[in-house]
Amino acid sequence: MKSCLIVDDSTVVRKVARRILEDLDYIVEEAEDGQEAFDKCRQEMPDAILLDWQMPIMSGLEFLKLLRAYVGGEKPHVVYCTVENDIGAIAMALKAGASDYMMKPFDRRILESKFEPHLAA
DSSP states (O other), rough: OOOOEEEEEHHHHHHHHHHHHHHTTTEEEEESHHHHHHHHHHHSOOSSEESSSSOOOOOOHHHHHHHHHHHHTTEEEEEEEESSOOOHHHHHHHHHOOOOEEEOOOOOHHHHHHHHHHHHH
């Protein structure tokens, strides 16, 4: 089974995403901020990451840059998730190493479309 780390400071977003990803047979871990997520990645690198843009302690962009520079950090499929409809922010995330992005609020169909293809890989 593939593993996924959900990184978001919203308990509701983590709960909704967890339910959908577990239905796709992912083993799911959660983190409330980028620092907690990076600590978890250093312990065990997930196959995929759902990453929020704005969080306390360490932003999604800061986390993504640290992750991609870390040994093994190039492997996870990272879907950047933001409420911002800012092309510049999305471009920065993709340049920093995001595999894909999606906007909040998301629904089951959108989330599945970002993670189902990765299951086959």
